[in-house]
Amino acid sequence: MKKMFSKIVISVILALSFVGMAYAGSVSSKSSVVFPSEQVVKNINGFAFVNVKLVDDKGLPVSGHEMRLIPSVAGTSVSFYSSNTTNSKGEIIFRVSSSTKGPVTYSIYDVTADKILDAKAKVLYFNDSQYIFNNNYSGATTFLASGNSSSVIDGFKFENLPASIVAGKSVTFTVSAKDSMGDVVTSYDGQIRFSVVSGNASNAILPSDYTFTVQDQGSHTFSLATTFQVPGNYTVEVRDMKNFALVGSQDFKVLASVSGGSSNSGAFNISNPVAGTYSNNTQVISGKAVPGAKLDLFDGQLKLTSLIADVTGNYSYTVSGLSDGDHNFRVVEVDSFGTVVRETATVLVKIDTSAPTLNKVEIMPSNPSPGTTVKVKLYTTESLLQAAALFQSNIYQMSDSGNGYYEADFAVPLTDGNYPVDFILVDQLGNETRLDSKANVPVGTVNSDGTVAEVGNVSELKAQASDHRISLTWKAPSIAGSGIQNYRIYYGVSPSKLTEAIDTFTASTTWYIPNLKNDTKYYLGVAAVDKKGNISPSLSNIVEATPSALVANVPSPDVQGGIAGNDSLIDPNNSVSDTGPEMAWLVFIAFIGASFYSSTFRRRVEIRERS
The missing domain is CATH 2.60.40.10 (Immunoglobulins)
Structure with missing residues (x-):
């Protein structure tokens, strides 16, 4: 009997354990989040808070799980803010710091479930608040990546309420997304809806559904958007449209309007x-x-x-x-x-429900070099409550110059390209608009169509043969890309097989090739190489020359027509051979002239002596 009772107890315990495990659900690596995902610590002696919210496949919080943060580099410190397990809301907070500056990526490990979450926290430890998180350069102030951010949203709060509310009067208030510690969640971008949960809803006019934007930074003011037509007590609730568990409520006591005299005194x-x-x-x-x-x-x-x-x-x-x-x-x-x-x-x-408009945008300088700083000026005819520029995933608050425009400074990327700038404008009435790709910043060498400029083709190649040597001259490309570094000379015994290649030492447009076989016809072409290693898309016109002792060269018809060697642009592994610049063939020309002059002079002397 005792054995049977023990078996029953054990069975019941196992069943309850199984039920409990099924109810808890499995941890969702994809749905669990970390916040903030990116933040900056202004100096290496500072610290940051990383909040992790653990949820299951249905989005419900998972409590009681032991968690760990795994840093990507050594020299960092990770401690628990209060507990090493998730609380009833599925949240756990870590305090992190680093003894060296630079970016650190933290992976989140659920010890209990033996899972690593998809989300990661990135913290940049730096001693300058002007560091841009997404770019490895300084010189501009980012509106988002500065200091520690708030945590995962826990609900909403009504703020900036008037001291008294009178029936029939429009009311202004602010709704903020808050985390569990009461801080504003600046990254909240959900949609909310208002409703009256206590009092006669037909006597209230509430704001329409609203979607938070990055410009709101977690708080939005609803200007004169609410009216209670009849005195009384009302409770207004605001909820997230996707996650109904995110809610906030506010009690409103609405007073009767006060008029001078009695109700039948004739006031109208x-x-x-x-x-x-x-x-x-x-x-x-x-x-x-x-x-x-x-x-x-x-x-x-x-x-x-x-x-x-x-x-x-x-x-x-x-x-x-x-x-x-x-x-x-x-x-x-x-x-x-x-x-x-x-x-x-x-x-x-x-x-006035119209969104603010801009008249003109100026980028100064208009074509900045990679990694430098630009100033953006936004001209508008109306006074703005707020203006911001969005560039490369960063938001830059624009200040009012007092001269009819708003301005901001920021650094451009380190690579050439055409980069768009978006703007967010909010007028004095709260009307907001976002203007995407309203301006472009052409960084480095960029073509008129916005594409990155490549190095052009060499033209007007000419050759002069001499004893075991061919000297070349050419015209530089009209498009230099990032600047001509040197030239690559291709040559061979067939216009379709330029199997040899040499690189010049400089950007000079003259060079010579020594140690060639006399009485052998060579075909030659030239391509330009810019400072980034880009090469001309096509070879120059092909020329031919035959090294010999003072024998003139007659180009073939294909060479004269400039169509030879069109398919011969290659990138061989040949190292630079013993070649030289323009001085060699200039000396050669001088030598020919001197020989001709000496021969003529001797002829004249002989004739004079005979006479």
């Missing part, structure tokens, strides 16, 4: 909106009238609706879909026959 006005410019094309028109009064609401000469003031004399109507431009709101009181009794003063409201 529009209290909301006040005259001004708004980015929200939905407006609540509200005010005070005689209780039970019949009212008509107009926008200019267009009648929008008819309504009746309530028992306290309040009225309210929501107008949506207003077009950009001026709107003149007024309320008219009419009697039972439709005759106008009186009307309110007109309230002028301007709707």
